[in-house]
Amino acid sequence: MKKIAAAALLVCFVSAPLLAQKYASINTTKANIRTCAGTKCAVKFYAWKYTPVIMVKASPDKEWVQVKDFEGFTGWVSASLLSPKGGMSAKVDLNVRKGPGVSNEIVCTVEKGYPFKYISKKGSWIEVEDDPADPKQGKCRGWIFNKNLWGFFKQ
Numbered sequence: 001m002k003k004i005a006a007a008a009l010l011v012c013f014v015s016a017p018l019l020a021q022k023y024a025s026i027n028t029t030k031a032n033i034r035t036c037a038g039t040k041c042a043v044k045f046y047a048w049k050y051t052p053v054i055m056v057k058a059s060p061d062k063e064w065v066q067v068k069d070f071e072g073f074t075g076w077v078s079a080s081l082l083s084p085k086g087g088m089s090a091k092v093d094l095n096v097r098k099g100p101g102v103s104n105e106i107v108c109t110v111e112k113g114y115p116f117k118y119i120s121k122k123g124s125w126i127e128v129e130d131d132p133a134d135p136k137q138g139k140c141r142g143w144i145f146n147k148n149l150w151g152f153f154k155q
Contacts, residue, residue, distance in 0.1 A: 024065075024082040024084060025050050025052050025053065025087030025152075026047045026049055026051045026115070027082060027085070028081050029049050030046050031077055033077050034077070037059035037066075038064065038076075039075045041076065044073065048072075048115050049131045050087035050117045052070070052087040052151030052152055053067035055067055059076070062079060065078075069089070070089050070113075073113075086117070086151060087117065087151050088116045088126065089114065090111070090114045090144070091148050093109070094109070094111070096128070096141075096144055097144070104143065108142065116128035116149075121146075123144065124147070125144065126143045126144055127142070127143050128144055
């Protein structure tokens with residue numbers, strides 16, 4: 001059933017016109033982004049939960065999707081590891097703040113590429129939360145100026 005839902009989701013994404021970019025985010029803790037469509041292909045890089053990607057094209061069997069990240073790196077990921085839910089990546093190393101504004105306390109600092117889940121928006125600030133691979137690290141939840149993020153969210 002899960003495979004059918006993933007395939008249906010993929011068909012919805014991929015069947016749209018090429019000019020209308022379709023976004024997805026990684027829905028698992030760590031996804032292998034591969035050199036070609038298949039588990040026998042080498043791992044090119046990893047993507048973490050909530051990492052936003054642009055879907056470029058699907059494999060003929062619709063099991064794999066070629067994706068591109070915010071830096072333009074491309075690779076193939078299993079369609080079952082993609083979600084239509086939003087995700088955002090830090091475009092630069094940045095501070096996450098307790099409230100929307102630079103005068104607010106810094107709650108955590110993250111590196112370029114760090115993925116987040118969208119929570120809400122207030123003016124030019126986005127409230128985000130992560131889902132760390134190691135739960136002992138604790139969650140990073142706070143506010144980031146929108147020009148420092150790349151991705152999408154569903155409201």
